[in-house]
Amino acid sequence: MFNKILIANRGEIALRIIRTCQEMGIETVAIHSTSDESAMHVRLANQSVCIGPPSPIKSYLNIPAIISAAEITGAEAIHPGYGFLSENYNFAAITKEHGIEFIGPESEHIRMMGNKVEAKKTAKDLGLPILPGSEGKVGGTAQIEKIVGEIGFPIIIKAASGGGGRGMKVVNEGDDLHSIISIAAREAKSFFGDESLYIEKFLPKPRHIEIQILSDGKDNSLFFGERDCSIQRRHQKVIEETPAMGISRDKINELGEKSSKAMKKLGYKGVGTIEYLYENGKFYFIEMNTRIQVEHTITEETYGVDLIREQILIAMGQKLNKKQSNVLQSGHSIQCRILAEDPKTFIPCAGLVENYHPPGGHGIRIDSALYNNYFIPPNYDSLISKLIVSASNRNDCLNILNRALEEYVISGIKTNIPLLIDIINRKEFINGDYDINWLEKNLNG
Numbered sequence: 001m002f003n004k005i006l007i008a009n010r011g012e013i014a015l016r017i018i019r020t021c022q023e024m025g026i027e028t029v030a031i032h033s034t035s036d037e038s039a040m041h042v043r044l045a046n047q048s049v050c051i052g053p054p055s056p057i058k059s060y061l062n063i064p065a066i067i068s069a070a071e072i073t074g075a076e077a078i079h080p081g082y083g084f085l086s087e088n089y090n091f092a093a094i095t096k097e098h099g100i101e102f103i104g105p106e107s108e109h110i111r112m113m114g115n116k117v118e119a120k121k122t123a124k125d126l127g128l129p130i131l132p133g134s135e136g137k138v139g140g141t142a143q144i145e146k147i148v149g150e151i152g153f154p155i156i157i158k159a160a161s162g163g164g165g166r167g168m169k170v171v172n173e174g175d176d177l178h179s180i181i182s183i184a185a186r187e188a189k190s191f192f193g194d195e196s197l198y199i200e201k202f203l204p205k206p207r208h209i210e211i212q213i214l215s216d217g218k219d220n221s222l223f224f225g226e227r228d229c230s231i232q233r234r235h236q237k238v239i240e241e242t243p244a245m246g247i248s249r250d251k252i253n254e255l256g257e258k259s260s261k262a263m264k265k266l267g268y269k270g271v272g273t274i275e276y277l278y279e280n281g282k283f284y285f286i287e288m289n290t291r292i293q294v295e296h297t298i299t300e301e302t303y304g305v306d307l308i309r310e311q312i313l314i315a316m317g318q319k320l321n322k323k324q325s326n327v328l329q330s331g332h333s334i335q336c337r338i339l340a341e342d343p344k345t346f347i348p349c350a351g352l353v354e355n356y357h358p359p360g361g362h363g364i365r366i367d368s369a370l371y372n373n374y375f376i377p378p379n380y381d382s383l384i385s386k387l388i389v390s391a392s393n394r395n396d397c398l399n400i401l402n403r404a405l406e407e408y409v410i411s412g413i414k415t416n417i418p419l420l421i422d423i424i425n426r427k428e429f430i431n432g433d434y435d436i437n438w439l440e441k442n443l444n445g
């Protein structure tokens, strides 16, 4: 049993973790930069330590300062949240070397899934469906031409060390393959310090469907359904929902079984998300996230599970005693990401929140660290609130969501609430007739 956990994060996810710790009787240590002195996570934690100036590199990514904070306060474990150091395998290893538990998977599994080429190879070896393409990095032009001859256009060229949706290029029939490859290699070198590339078949209209995994690293691995995260802008998710519309339960259960079996085989420990693209009735692995995700909330709401609590229990060495047949979903849940940004230009707008009034009532959950007169510092992610709405069916969910978005008051700064209202009232969204490109094609239209 841990008595004290340090949370190596800020904002809503730090609050989310503190709340579960309080319910479990575990003390919490917040870390913060100088610009986050009056942040809500600092106020709610039992203790707090200032770990550096506003720049993330010097504070929330500063490994020596965070480890020192854990040692000084006697924290027995560190929860990394999402973003920042959550998928840094060195941080996981260093934490353990200092005798502190890392609430997450083994460092080696984080490393393996963080390398795109290795992750794809591992997924294939574990029996997960992958997109046709090169087996690992591609070498000379002859090899590339041979693969393109086998899989056909269109293809997507990706940087082996890429991430964050950068460094990808689509090549269509008739495009100059050779010049695109040399540009991609040059860009990969300058963005990621590694010019190696790999290629795969490009899907023109896929949906993003991901599977939530919970594994104890010993003998049990479960899946908690899927999330449809196809409403995206620049590969950033904007709205997520579960269950996904128009995909049979049999198909989802088959994919979930495959995914959880793969994690059991790997000896994976903790929560994880396996992301797939879905087109023409088929799923294809794209990546695995070895941490809690922003959209874990909708799974919690429909499965009646606290995934942060499960993460902590697994890190304490507990086994998962549940059977897959007892993991049952009920109702529908949708999450909207509320961002501090201009809804038309998408330019982030930090600043003073003069008046804050979140919606309430039946079916509503708000995960946010905002309060009246809070000053949003410009140094961090623009996500300021997650509005999660649940109901017995999707139609009721949309009615509640409309009402809640209209009710939400965040004055003094611009937010994307007008855009969210626009999206959820479009007929394509209402009918579930969209893919990952839909939002960008229909913005401001």
Ligand code: ADP
Pocket: 131, 156, 158, 162, 163, 164, 165, 166, 168, 200, 201, 202, 203, 204, 206, 208, 235, 277, 286, 287, 436
């Ligand atoms: P990153 O690690 O940079 O986020 P991913 O491989 O996860 O890169 O891909 C990011 C996004 O790019 C995906 O969520 C999807 O929207 C799009 N994408 C990736 N591969 C393909 C593909 N083969 N066909 C169509 N879209 C793709």
